[in-house]
Amino acid sequence: MNSVAGSWWQQVSYGQTSFEFTVLSDPQTADGWWPAPHSWQDYGRNNGNWYQTTTNIPPSYALVPDVTANVVQSICSNPLLLFVCQVLPSYNRLVILQNVHSFGDQSLGNDFPFTIATGTALGNLVVSASWANEDSTDSGVTSLMHELGHQSGELSHYGDCSAYFSFTSFNSTLPASGAECISGWDIMGISYSLTQFSGYSRVSRGWINAANTPSFDLISGGPFTQTFLMNPLEVPPTDTNPNVIRLSIGDLSWPTFSGYFVECREPIGGDVPSPFPSIPVSTIPDQGVLITNIHEFSVSDIPGAPAHHVERTLFPADQLTNATLKPGQTFSDSVLGLSIRFNGYVGGDAKVRQCSVSIAHLESLPPPQQRIIRFAGSAILNGLAQTQDTASISSDIAINDLIDADARVRVPIPLVPPWTGHKNQIFVRVHDRSTGAVDNVNVGVSVQQPAVIANVCAAAPKRPNLGTVNLKQLVAGSSALAELEWTTAKVGSVSVEAVASGPANRIHTSTRFAFQFHHQDIERGGVRTQFKIASDPSCMMPETYFVAPAVSLPDWKVQAMPSAVTLKPGQDAVITVLVTPPAKRRPGQHAELPVVVRMQQQMLTDTGRIPKDTPANLIPGVHYMALGAITILAKVTAGPGxxxxxxxxxxxxxxxxxxxxxxxxxxxxxxxxxxxxxxxxxxxxxxxxxxxxxxxxxxxxxxxxxxxxxxxxxxxxxxxxxxxxxxxxxxxxxxxxxxxxxxxxxxx
Incomplete structure (x- = not known):
């Protein structure tokens, strides 16, 4: 694992990320393996897969914390192993290898860590972990790389967008079906081959600095024509040879990107047919210019939806190789007046040859029939990392603070504690990032106390309980503000949802924010926040929801109680979050702590539309999507002014x-x-x-x-x-x- 995973991650991150694995052995067993939490009789083998032979087995999502907690607690409860227990806090990522011979791994952690009580003065461990099957072939290494991607903060990008998700694309000519997700072009897609990361995934991790990539605003940036000599994505970018170009329909200040990525691709897997000759792992033998449609805003509109997909469809030929432009081919978006042409390769060495790409954004074409309105999307609070797959923090909702009718995003979010018993002003900013004006945009706002994070399933949008404001017209490439007033009668958690709809929108554009402030009470030690998780009556079956902090800040402790709850359709449950500030706190010290509610997402295989390159044993597993989050804003103050x-x-x-x-x-x-x-x-x-x-x-x-x-x-x-x-x-x-x-x- 050190030789394969370590070198592979060094390669795909341009030397910025590496994994080093240490096998912790049990000195009290002859073979060094730790005892399983359940007897092996509870598990069985069946033609390369596994099944549960009794009914008291934890589901697969519980296996990782179950095994990990068993290992940790068995170490820390043994005085002879105290020295081992003391080194555990130095590990924040765990991999559990289990004796199951099938293709498939799974992760918990990343933005959904779990806590293990050590029972010692060390307190609790907060870790992320993956379980990995022992595959019958070495191709299982690809699945492990996918899970390590989750542990580094990457999201999943699976399957066929049109089959599994309903999302709005700014490209009005996008076919109604057959729009592929990134799939085999990104290890975070369906990892049946040792695919590298796409340009989007590398930018989102910071391995490619977005600020240093050629980036263009296609709405308000004006016409341009430019030719680039691009490095292959596998080669680090330089000042003169980028390996990613960003073409945005959102303002480039937005924390969520919407537009196109252009990247030069060479044979995936280290520019060689087999990245690790000692391990017979397949790669995709393809090359060309790959264009992906990036729509991070879909994460806001539809939590858990993939953030990007391959723009050129694979069907009807159903081959991954159809996704890239070949020399001389052109991709056009008539709505945006955009053309991308792959001129050809430059250089004779297959390992270093570059792609010559010309991009033209000419005068705007006549306004499209369909207009697009949307919010700027999720923002990061004061530089703190936060889950990308939640729309709980939106710079487009301002409470008791001023924002301008401008396309640029303010960070941190403009938010001031509500004034209890008095009117509070709520501003909602809506952006028209299309080439024509949008008339009669209705902005509706709902406020709930205590905050509610709901699984709405198939329920129709509810009437806003605070009010609706009509914006007569949004000029092309502009933004506008809706203003409402809200009187709060009590202190506590709050959830705000703003929904904007135009006359031609296929779906509502919405942004959500749940929060609670703590100021005066922070000096008393731990502070408590209560909110609700609700399952709409339109939901079809019971669902289990998992609650955990999305970030871990030094000396701040966050505990959700309960950390998991199962709700039937129409039910709700109260969640209590206890936040304990640092023991040595000082005025001005503060923390924004997102607490995420997640649910399982079973990715089912559409057997009629699997690319021909896909191995027959591919079984997409269970992953988790964020339903929403509440942000606890705790500040140590010097008292009232x-x-x-x-x-x-x-x-x-x-x-x-x-x-x-x-x-x-x-x-x-x-x-x-x-x-x-x-x-x-x-x-x-x-x-x-x-x-x-x-x-x-x-x-x-x-x-x-x-x-x-x-x-x-x-x-x-x-x-x-x-x-x-x-x-x-x-x-x-x-x-x-x-x-x-x-x-x-x-x-x-």
Missing amino acids: SVDLHCKQKQGDDSGQLDPCIGHIDRPLAIRGAVSPKSANSPTIVEYRSPSGTVITHLVLTDENGNFRDSVVPQDRGRWKVQARWSGGEMNDPTESSTMNVDVRWGR
């Missing part, structure tokens, strides 16, 4: 303030204030409450000195009440001002 509020009267000077202040109907009432300690660009809510009970809420930002100004034009005579609420900035709790009274009189 202060907010001072004043009014500037028409008569009198700035030095004095009468109580109450005086305003006049139909004339601006100007107020000013300051926060302490000083905090620049800090969101502050100013609330005006009229004598009749009407509430007007404005959102303002502080200047560099912590000051803010605002005004309102009163329409009611009588005593108005004005109050400000500061978000607290980086160091303080959200803080309210005292209420300021204003007597509004008839104008004169």
